[in-house]
Amino acid sequence: MIQFRLRGMIATAKREARMIKADKNILLIIILAPLFYAFFYTAIYYHKVELKPAVILVDEDHSSLSRQLLRAYETSQYLDVYVYPGPGSAQKAMEDLDGMAIIRIPAGFQSDRQSGKRVTVSLYLNNAYFLVSNDINKAVNEVTATFGAGIKLKILESKGENREQALAHIDPISVRSHALSNPSESYGNFMIPALFILVLHQTLLIGLSESMADERATRSLGELYRTAEGSTWALVMGKGSFYLVLYCAYAVFFLTIGLTFFNLQVAGSYLALAVLTVLMILSVIYAGIFLASFFTRKIVALQILAFTTYPIFLASGYSWPEGSMPVWLQWLANLFPGTPYFQGFSRIVFLGADLEHVLPELFHLLLILALGITATRLRLPKIAKWQAEHY
């Protein structure tokens, strides 16, 4: 029995290789697209961080203290400061997106400070762009806090403390922040590994679905079953083995050379990553074959599955926490192989997780795989029988 199945699987795999070789559309999706997309999309984040965002500064005080603060902002490596004469021109520049924030030093800044009053610097952030707004907010607060520490130092010295005492007293408790992953806290480091995986996931899903939909369109399911010696397992594994080998090779390439190209590396266990990735690819193979069994033409598979890229990624919990989504959506998202995969993947790649740390995700993927096997086992013989009866 096992011998028959293996023979059927090998025959199906050979048939699939011949079919792909003759089909330029599938070749484009599974050979050219993964390599092109993987590097073209990820290269968006080649610089990793958003360099120095433009910030508009309006100095209404024109005092020596305000100029000192202005210089402090200008020397920040995170800000590109442009001085504007007044609020009107500053607002216009913000409306034209020439600057992403306005810093306003009010009139009376120096005189208020000299009379011992607490002074305020206003910061107007363009929150229509989150990443830039967050970075400007962080940088302006850091520069202002450092500038304020200088003032506190002078106050403490004026109260009779020496420099050493004053330095010890300006900040009784501080925060020492240490990033356990992505030390530069760059958006690029976060997105690049995920994009590699998303390209793998989607080109595999679309390419294999096209191949399976073509079997339906050309009414060759009966012949496919005969090649697989009547076994659904041999059919799926035979058809899928070509993709399994190809996509495992892509995964090795992307997660080693690809990441190294962007100065990234896997912090955790390669074994855990390999097991998780093989399971994800297998799950996508079964999901692809099952989904494609509903498409009667190859192009329909491409048209519909092209829409799944964003939903699969956004619902995976990689960028937006799964717990913050409605419960029905969490249940639905948990049916996608990408959901457990991305969760385990991010802990292995960024935090250094080992196999034991991602066991829940491995079991989750196994469950999805079992579901895929059951669904294809029930669905494929049914449509093959229908085709045999009708054509």
Place this chain on the structure above:
Amino acid sequence: MTKKPRSPWVQIAIREWNRILERKTYWLLMVILPPVLTVFIGSIYLKGSVTDIPVGIVDLDQTPLSRMLIRAIDDSQALSVEGHYLSVTEARQALLFGRLQTIVVIPDGLTSDAKSGRPGSVTVLKNASNLLYSNSVTKEISTIVRTVSAGILVRRFEAKGQQPDQALASADPIKVDTHGLYNPTYNYEQFLIPSLLAMVLLLGVMVVSVLVIADEFREGTWQEVLDLSGSDWLVIFSGKSLPHLFIHGLQSVVLVFFWFHVFGIHLSGSAAGAVFLLFLLISAGFFLGMAVSCWIHDEFLSTEVAIFFNTPAFIFSGLTFPLWAMPGLHQGFAGILPFTHFLRAWVKLAVMNTPADSWLGDVLILGGFSLLGIVLSLLFLYQSTRPGFVIEEAHPEVVV
């Protein structure tokens, strides 16, 4: 009285309308998928902001001050104390299992150091891979510790004889008064939903529009179109475009209705402006898709072209990662995508509600894409309607 025969233009439009109604794929792409994806993607961000980020505490100080810090962390809406650990090693294990996102270590002697005037520090070990978590954690914990620290300094200045107001001004001499414009609460639903859904709508429009002419060649019905229109390329173009633009126009109205009434999206600009801009985007997508369809009669290749240009449109738009930070090649590619210009105009017109002179340029560029699509479509159609044009062999397959 004999009934006046319908003009070729009306006949082509009615024929196209019937083709849309008869084809399941068109229905799926134009009527079913957009609302399904709207509900799916829209629901992901319904909560708007991230709350209760799991934090693990390693309290080696065990004093009222350390307990006060822990309470403040737990009281923060963004953070939630998930567990107390005896060591950093133990807490790191919880982090690797995905139970925590951040570890806060309060060192032994923090209180005694604060009392004796020695500076102390609270260590935050964070998973910075996800900036959403990392930024929230940094902001919240820094604010909490800075407030506690300023309190200690205020008491120290008061002990030196300063009045409470003066002491506060000495402990925290400069305050940054932050105003978050256009989305003050950093609400992700407001930030992402309109643009993400507009992108999905555009993808749908283009995937359908690249079939408008290509499908006629695949099904072998191009001669029928030529006969009905009298080989008039202008009649074919306008008659085929109208039903699609009508349906897509309706879609943009429905989409804006969804934003306002289902997802509670707040737009500073007018709803009419939002619909106008969406329709402009749809037109650009439709006419460019139509041009591809008139040029490439292989429906598979034309669909791949549409997907190639539209799938990455969101990440190239500059909304989540600014354009100026991308390499030059990518900035150039972003520039040839209508969505990039739509988004810039969208942010100004609908989100920031700025005067017309700030968004007019972007709107004109978006209109330029439509014009380019129209001109190219007409050029290619002119070629396909000339008397000597050879119609390729049809590949009818199953019509769905």
